[in-house]
Amino acid sequence: MHYEIRQRPNFSIALVTFDAPGEELVVEAAAMVAKDSALVMKTSMRGGLLGAAKRKMLGGESLFQNTFTASKAGETIWVAPAAEGDMLAFDMDGVQPVYISSGNYIASSPDIVLDSSFQGGKGFFSGTSLFMLEAKGRGPLFIGSYGGIHPIQVGPEGYIVDNYHIVAFTGGLQYNVKRVGGMKSMFLGGEGLVCHFHGQGTVWVATRGAAALARFINPFRPTEGKSKSGGLLDMVS
Amino acid sequence: MQCELLYQPVSTMAQIRLNAGEQFLVEPGAMIGMSANMDMRTGLASSNQGGGGLLGKLATAAGRMLTGESFFQNTYTAQNGPGELLLAHTLPGDMAMLEVGQQGLKLQSTAFVASTTGVNIQAEFGGAKTFFASEGLFLISATAQRAGEHLLVGAFGGIQEFQCDGSLVIDTGHLVAWDANLSFNVTKAAGGWISSYLSGEGLVCKFNGQGRIWMQTRNPQEYGTLIGSLLPPRTN
Numbered sequence: 001m002h003y004e005i006r007q008r009p010n011f012s013i014a015l016v017t018f019d020a021p022g023e024e025l026v027v028e029a030a031a032m033v034a035k036d037s038a039l040v041m042k043t044s045m046r047g048g049l050l051g052a053a054k055r056k057m058l059g060g061e062s063l064f065q066n067t068f069t070a071s072k073a074g075e076t077i078w079v080a081p082a083a084e085g086d087m088l089a090f091d092m093d094g095v096q097p098v099y100i101s102s103g104n105y106i107a108s109s110p111d112i113v114l115d116s117s118f119q120g121g122k123g124f125f126s127g128t129s130l131f132m133l134e135a136k137g138r139g140p141l142f143i144g145s146y147g148g149i150h151p152i153q154v155g156p157e158g159y160i161v162d163n164y165h166i167v168a169f170t171g172g173l174q175y176n177v178k179r180v181g182g183m184k185s186m187f188l189g190g191e192g193l194v195c196h197f198h199g200q201g202t203v204w205v206a207t208r209g210a211a212a213l214a215r216f217i218n219p220f221r222p223t224e225g226k227s228k229s230g231g232l233l234d235m236v237s
Numbered sequence: 238m239q240c241e242l243l244y245q246p247v248s249t250m251a252q253i254r255l256n257a258g259e260q261f262l263v264e265p266g267a268m269i270g271m272s273a274n275m276d277m278r279t280g281l282a283s284s285n286q287g288g289g290g291l292l293g294k295l296a297t298a299a300g301r302m303l304t305g306e307s308f309f310q311n312t313y314t315a316q317n318g319p320g321e322l323l324l325a326h327t328l329p330g331d332m333a334m335l336e337v338g339q340q341g342l343k344l345q346s347t348a349f350v351a352s353t354t355g356v357n358i359q360a361e362f363g364g365a366k367t368f369f370a371s372e373g374l375f376l377i378s379a380t381a382q383r384a385g386e387h388l389l390v391g392a393f394g395g396i397q398e399f400q401c402d403g404s405l406v407i408d409t410g411h412l413v414a415w416d417a418n419l420s421f422n423v424t425k426a427a428g429g430w431i432s433s434y435l436s437g438e439g440l441v442c443k444f445n446g447q448g449r450i451w452m453q454t455r456n457p458q459e460y461g462t463l464i465g466s467l468l469p470p471r472t473n
Contacts, residue, residue: 009244010247010248084247084329085248086248147244147329148243148244148249148250150243150244150269152323157274158273159270159272160270160272160275161269161270162270165269165270180277196273205269205270205323207243207248207325208325209327212327213327213328213329216327216457216461217461217464217465219465220464220465220468221466221468221469221470221471222465222466222471223470223471224470224471224472
């Protein structure tokens, strides 16, 4: 199969074209936008009930995934994430796994196995989730996020990323959670804990967070038992 | 300092490159990532013009708090070589790097993201009438002693720059920044309070003089009201 990502960065959508009959793409539930009608869809719990339940509970993915199978070359499928944001496609080499933050998985080759990966105390303390989704295998992997997705090539000198902005990273990287700027920064500087990546590989960060937008909108919700906002003049408008 | 803006205009992120030893002042919470050689210190957001001692520093920091900015500010320093800093604000929208220049700039307070160390930031009373506007009572006044000092601003929506030649009216919720040599006053959009309210325009800012104005193409308060009113009520 081959693919391209269009409408970057805010309304990204991936167009996947199959090269041979029998080729398959595994797609997260509800991520399919459009497809050739001849593509066959099969809904399953990949990895069995236990594996799927673990992924759902721990990795934030849906219980069911859909597998689309091509009946002939040239058939296409469009997939996209729910939020307005970017997508990235990464060709996995069969050697290095990719770790994906909860909720960012969109689609993958059937030769990629997904599992939840315990991040230990690091996940707990950094404010990232306790579990990430681990993708292992070969073929294209599609990931989506709110905002833009920015790749960072991490070299021997390392790179520091704010924990809330991590979308995914390749398995050649390790990270440890550390404090920046001392205790004062942690409580007063608004940054505090960060993830220090080292090793060789790529970490992808999101340039915006959906949670931050939700926090902005929340105060605008009406208050229970009170009129919406302006009171008297609202009746006029 | 070099700045490249990526993922414009909705998910804009600023990629800042600093030379060895160079510093950058950043609003808390705006850092997405940085090279490992960046040192970060949190301090009172003080005027860099020195003097005033602790009391002066406290006064400046308190002033910032009035504008809705944090009391504290983070200083990033590139150590042992060049460094990189990735910065963004929270709302969907564009960013811009503005040169402060001799005349200085005025900012709507939430627009501030970061600045070079030579920029002096002060809270400024925006006039009594701004009290009625949701944008807040205080503005940020940015000045610099020399050329080449910059401010990084973040907006909701796109950033549109235009020239004020003579006189101009702009909705206060769409203001990002303007040249400080422009005189302005906040006033009702229409003749009376009721018609101003009914027009949906509320308060506007009337500018006079020659200078540049940067506006944001969407108003955060209007957006919040639009979405917020569609959501179930909150209990607190």
